Each structure stands twice: as structure tokens, then as C-alpha cells.
Amino acid sequence: EPEVTQTPSHQVTQMGQEVILRCVPISNHLYFYWYRQILGQKVEFLVSFYNNEISEKSEIFDDQFSVERPDGSNFTLKIRSTKLEDSAMYFCASSVARGFSYEQYFGPGTRLTVT
């Protein structure tokens, strides 16, 4: 069964450094998402992406964040200058379409630790 994959599984970085989290969505999916979960808190939506542009973003997704689909398979989340409060589990998801009825398929997550 096709799966969403994410690398790395764990990333440790120092405050102020740039990080890039990578995701490979399911191959025939067209819509891509990033969510995050701070330890002990809810899973929160960050951004959705379709047709090489952002469809929607949350207030968390400020100028420090960016997303890109550099080739036909990868989908990346970049944090330009990490803060301590960016420490969280980051989940990538994809869906075949954007309509209300379509479920999203999630990757295993990247645990980001900012020190």
C-alpha cells in the first residue's frame, strides 16, 4: 500500500538555524499539507499546497516558514530561523483531491528539537 514518507525522523538543531523537513507524498496525490503537534497538544494545521502554490495557511505559518515542491516527488517545509517554540512533531499529509470527502494520508512525522 502506498505511504507518505518523511525524512529525517528526528532533527536536532540550534536556535536560529535553518531546517528543511522532507516529505514524499503518495504518487498520484495532488494536494499536500503540513501539520505540527507540539508535545502534549493538538495536531495543528500549518499549510496546504496545490498546483505549486499555497492554498491556505494558518497564523502559525509566518514568514519564517516556506514550502516547496522542488521536483515531481518531494514536498519540503523550510523553517528559516528556528525558535525554541518550533520544537514539535511535523507531519506531512497528502490527498488525491481537495474536496470535503477526501481523507488525507499522513507520514510518520519528523520530530524537530530546537536547542
Add this chain to the structure above:
Amino acid sequence: AQSVAQPEDQVNVAEGNPLTVKCTYSVSGNPYLFWYVQYPNRGLQFLLKYITGDNLVKGSYGFEAEFNKSQTSFHLKKPSALVSDSALYFCAVRDGGSSNTGKLIFGQGTTLQVKP
């Protein structure tokens, strides 16, 4: 504002007994409801969804969920729990009254512990 509540942090049940994991929601339009399960070191796995139609929906691994519009609830159920069902369960909603169609709003999650 859209929201999802899972009132129990943890649910404990004996193997073979029925289980229920509770979820209530608040949206402005029609709700589109989902259940996901997360096993340790794994991503969120889709279990089932309610879009329209029958209030009782069936999903993976013998799970089902009942949509109740008057109580704004979407409780997850299974007639006979297995130890392997022990995991973290998330309820999520999309708001049909919202202009955006992609975003999922999640509950805080409920840990299900099934004891042998």
C-alpha cells in the same frame, strides 16, 4: 469557530469488551468527520469518515462510528476490543460551511488501553 473535543484523555477497556472513544464537534456548516489512529513511531492512519448518508459508518480493523447530529457527536466504537487496538486515537473535522476545503481540525487525542 470550528472545534473538536475528545473529553477523555485515556480510555481503559478489557480485551473482548466493547469500546467507545468519544468525540464532539462544533462547525458552522455541514460537518465532515474523520477518525485517525496513531501507533508509536507511526503516522496518523485513516480509520473511517462520515460525509453523508447512514449515521453509522464502518471502517478499518472492525471499527465503526456513529454520527449524531443533534448531539454533535461522532463516537468511535468497536464491539470487541483487542490488545492490538491500544493506540492514540484522533477525531477530526472539516467544516462544510467554511471557504477552505483542505484543513482538518483535530481533537486532542484519546489514548486507548486494552488490557488482556
